[in-house]
Amino acid sequence: MNDISPDLTTMDVPHGREPTNDLWEAMFSQRAIRYWQDRSVPRELLEKVVMAGSKAPSGSNLQPWVFVIVDERPKIHAVGEAMRQRIGESEGIQQLIAEGKSSEDKSWRLIMRGAEAFFNQLAKAPALIVPCLYQLTSPTNDPTTLHAGSSIYLAVQNMLLAARALGLGTVMTTAHSGVEDVLRAELNLPDDAHPVALIPIGYPDANFGETRRKPPSEILRFNSW
Numbered sequence: 001m002n003d004i005s006p007d008l009t010t011m012d013v014p015h016g017r018e019p020t021n022d023l024w025e026a027m028f029s030q031r032a033i034r035y036w037q038d039r040s041v042p043r044e045l046l047e048k049v050v051m052a053g054s055k056a057p058s059g060s061n062l063q064p065w066v067f068v069i070v071d072e073r074p075k076i077h078a079v080g081e082a083m084r085q086r087i088g089e090s091e092g093i094q095q096l097i098a099e100g101k102s103s104e105d106k107s108w109r110l111i112m113r114g115a116e117a118f119f120n121q122l123a124k125a126p127a128l129i130v131p132c133l134y135q136l137t138s139p140t141n142d143p144t145t146l147h148a149g150s151s152i153y154l155a156v157q158n159m160l161l162a163a164r165a166l167g168l169g170t171v172m173t174t175a176h177s178g179v180e181d182v183l184r185a186e187l188n189l190p191d192d193a194h195p196v197a198l199i200p201i202g203y204p205d206a207n208f209g210e211t212r213r214k215p216p217s218e219i220l221r222f223n224s225w
């Protein structure tokens with residue numbers, strides 16, 4: 001058994017909606033937020049979030065990305081409604097959510113409740129960020145691979161943290177794949193741009209706070225598995 005300090009498992013982070021410039025506090029309290037106040041986010045802040053994303057590393061520093069910010073209500077509504085409708089029509093997903101919500105496992109119950117909230121709330125998000133792989137050549141030119149993701153998901157996490165720092169709530173999702181046709185049409189995405197996530201963002205109507213994660217004893221090894 002590895003000797004890992006229990007102090008590293010949690011950090012005393014405040015619950016609430018305040019911005020923070022403390023990186024540790026941001027990392028330890030950046031919860032998935034799926035409820036937003038009915039209040040628009042100044043473009044200046046959305047741009048700041050994307051600029052933080054653009055500081056992430058990428059293969060050969062080629063920065064194979066374009067980030068589309070969506071802050072026009074009709075477009076957000078079109079994407080959100082398409083999501084709600086399609087998820088509503090999917091018997092498999094509805095069954096998964098129903099089973100999950102009555103599961104014995106509290107974490108699974110919370111995740112499934114959260115997933116349902118996301119599908120229902122998306123149309124109300126004040127803005128969306130859609131990171132797209134574009135002109136990808138390093139470390140691969142196949143946008144469907146894990147290696148392709150490695151050149152853009154660091155930017156995504158930078159954006160989630162930057163949003164948290166600014167007191168903005170986000171949830172990282174890959175649910176874009178279910179509405180990719182609508183995204184492409186609404187956002188005029190060229191064929192060679194590949195959306196990799198759909199990130200709603202806004203002033204939170206839920207609190208930031210401690211996240212539940214596996215303890216170091218389960219996930220950390222020194223020198224040998």
Ligand SMILES: Cc1cc2nc3c(=O)[nH]c(=O)nc-3n(C[C@H](O)[C@H](O)[C@H](O)COP(=O)(O)O)c2cc1C
Nearest residue numbers: 030031032111114115118171172173174175211212
């Ligand atoms: C790859 C990926 C896909 C996700 N897809 C969804 C999604 O479709 N819907 C949703 O509500 N949340 C989605 N999430 C958010 C996760 O459920 C959330 O980050 C996780 O439960 C941890 O939540 P917490 O940070 O509040 O503890 C996704 C997260 C990741 C990293």
